[in-house]
Amino acid sequence: MDAKIVVNNIQKQFKDLPVVGGVSLEVKDGEFVAIVGPSGCGKSTLMKIIAGFEPPSEGEVRIDGAVRHGPSPKGIAISQHGSVFPWLTVQQNLMFGLTGDGHGDKAALADHYAEMVGLKGFENSYPHELSGGMLKRVEIARALVVKPEILYMDEPFSALDALMNLKMRNELLRILGEERHTVLLITHDVEEALFMADRVLVLSPRPTRIQAVFEVPHPHPRKLSNPELQQMKEQILQELGVTV
Numbered sequence: 597m598d599a600k601i602v603v604n605n606i607q608k609q610f611k612d613l614p615v616v617g618g619v620s621l622e623v624k625d626g627e628f629v630a631i632v633g634p635s636g637c638g639k640s641t642l643m644k645i646i647a648g649f650e651p652p653s654e655g656e657v658r659i660d661g662a663v664r665h666g667p668s669p670k671g672i673a674i675s676q677h678g679s680v681f682p683w684l685t686v687q688q689n690l691m692f693g694l695t696g697d698g699h700g701d702k703a704a705l706a707d708h709y710a711e712m713v714g715l716k717g718f719e720n721s722y723p724h725e726l727s728g729g730m731l732k733r734v735e736i737a738r739a740l741v742v743k744p745e746i747l748y749m750d751e752p753f754s755a756l757d758a759l760m761n762l763k764m765r766n767e768l769l770r771i772l773g774e775e776r777h778t779v780l781l782i783t784h785d786v787e788e789a790l791f792m793a794d795r796v797l798v799l800s801p802r803p804t805r806i807q808a809v810f811e812v813p814h815p816h817p818r819k820l821s822n823p824e825l826q827q828m829k830e831q832i833l834q835e836l837g838v839t840v
């Protein structure tokens with residue numbers, strides 16, 4: 597099958613600062629690819645380019661074979677900064693992206709996704725009435741409700757505490773088990789990458805390139821105590837220059 601996303605020799609320079617030094621990558625339909633890399637290496641820049649929010653200096657991105665010059669309607673991004681509208685209720689936030697007539701009963705659909713992420717009973721609450729973890733779930737539900745073919749996630753759980761972070765990983769995997777999406781995840785957390793992804797890419801320092809690739813063929817649910825995953829974690833940390 598053809599790749600869903602093809603990244604062809606992407607390079608990016610901000611004035612005279614080279615940030616992305618030539619990245620090529622193929623992501624299969626339904627694949628979950630995690631990207632880890634040293635701080636400031638250019639992860640977010642690369643993700644913005646792949647998602648179509650930032651033009652590359654060189655190279656091209658294809659979605660389903662077509663070269664993109666901006667965000668694709670097939671994809672949706674979830675960032676670490678959060679983007680729920682504070683003046684709308686949970687249900688209204690979820691209905692916001694449901695434009696056009698193809699969505700049937702929008703309120704019912706919004707409520708279904710609110711329930712899916714564990715927010716049943718909070719449909720009429722406003723963001724300021726929710727905890728940080730609940731807000732993150734609103735954001736994930738808001739992305740999923742439009743049924744994107746591709747999810748671009750840049751450190752989506754990094755603002756959450758450790759316990760909520762673990763819960764959200766499980767929640768997302770459960771949803772992905774029910775609904776197929778192609779996922780690109782940027783994380784600084786090697787365990788998060790190994791827990792969730794089919795493949796982990798390790799980026800080099802800036803100007804960033806793909807330095808190493810790790811396939812993670814283990815079925816879900818995974819146990820991070822699995823010796824093979826532990827070994828892979830050590831290898832990835834070594835690639836990142838962290839001695840263990």
Ligand SMILES: Nc1ncnc2c1ncn2[C@@H]1O[C@H](COP(=O)(O)OP(=O)(O)OP(=O)(O)O)[C@@H](O)[C@H]1O
Pocket residue numbers: 610613615633634635636637638639640641642802
């Ligand atoms: N719009 C911009 N204009 C100029 N420089 C930029 C711009 N965006 C990013 N940079 C620079 O590009 C480099 C990489 O930034 P980027 O945010 O992509 O890295 P990152 O790996 O995601 O960082 P972190 O690990 O801290 O999240 C940094 O040196 C940053 O200052």
